[in-house]
Amino acid sequence: MVTSAVLAAKATLKATDVVAETKQTISIINTAGEEGETLGGQTYSKEDHDRDMAVAYVQTGLKFMKLYAPSVGIGVLSITAILAAHGIMHKRQVAIIAAYNLLAEGFQSYRARVVEELGEETDRAYRLGLHEESRTETVLDEEGKKVKVKTHAQVYDPRFKSDYARFFDEASMQWRNDPTLNLYFLKAQQNYSNDLLKSRGHLFLNEVYDMIGLPRSKAGSVVGWVMDQGGDNYVDFDIYNIDNTPGRDFVNGYNRAILLDFNVDGVIYDLI
Numbered sequence: 001m002v003t004s005a006v007l008a009a010k011a012t013l014k015a016t017d018v019v020a021e022t023k024q025t026i027s028i029i030n031t032a033g034e035e036g037e038t039l040g041g042q043t044y045s046k047e048d049h050d051r052d053m054a055v056a057y058v059q060t061g062l063k064f065m066k067l068y069a070p071s072v073g074i075g076v077l078s079i080t081a082i083l084a085a086h087g088i089m090h091k092r093q094v095a096i097i098a099a100y101n102l103l104a105e106g107f108q109s110y111r112a113r114v115v116e117e118l119g120e121e122t123d124r125a126y127r128l129g130l131h132e133e134s135r136t137e138t139v140l141d142e143e144g145k146k147v148k149v150k151t152h153a154q155v156y157d158p159r160f161k162s163d164y165a166r167f168f169d170e171a172s173m174q175w176r177n178d179p180t181l182n183l184y185f186l187k188a189q190q191n192y193s194n195d196l197l198k199s200r201g202h203l204f205l206n207e208v209y210d211m212i213g214l215p216r217s218k219a220g221s222v223v224g225w226v227m228d229q230g231g232d233n234y235v236d237f238d239i240y241n242i243d244n245t246p247g248r249d250f251v252n253g254y255n256r257a258i259l260l261d262f263n264v265d266g267v268i269y270d271l272i
Helices: 002-035 046-118 120-128 179-200 205-211 245-251
Strands: 131-140 146-155 166-168 202-204 223-226 258-260
Touching: 002 046, 046 120, 179 202, 179 205, 179 245, 179 258, 202 205, 205 223, 245 258
Parallel strands: none
Antiparallel strands: 131 146, 166 258, 202 223
């Protein structure tokens, strides 16, 4: 394309000579027609004038075609190559999405079998990395005496986060040095995301990243939420996760930052 532009610029410099030559030729033809010149006893008629004007215009057109043919030819080849490359990339993207969907369907089928055999609580524990820990707490008994009691609780493992999880902290343009304002802001954006999903029928993850001032990602351009396609049909930032201790501290105002994880349905590029 750059070569085509350079050749067109060079042709334009030469085109001024063609234009000047054409103007001179047309002027001579018009003058001869106005004065009714005679040559060899024959008068220069209107038909002769019109024929010579047509020849002059055709010759000028051929000269312009000769000047600009290289740049036009290279430009057409360049555009053809760009369109062909776009077609190749589209086919590759379709293949990647098909492979991802096949993997996602296999994972969902696996989770369905786990739920059927072991129940939803076990599936949730596997997915979130919950594990049981024993704790010893000091409590008051019925007589008001302090006694130690051993309890069991499920503990959330923050390492089991999806690849779409992001920290909402000082790196975000929307973050404020106030836990309450940050919580209200995230809740408002989550509600707005759900409104967009219901009104449009789909929502990309990158759009949510934009709302909360986080950088976009490659995956965010193809994954997201879509209504009535077997997903959750709602957007969740994972703010109120009772098993997430740092998240509880954020909601209670003890932390100013939180790790958000989004319940995307998966690739929705081919579902819209």
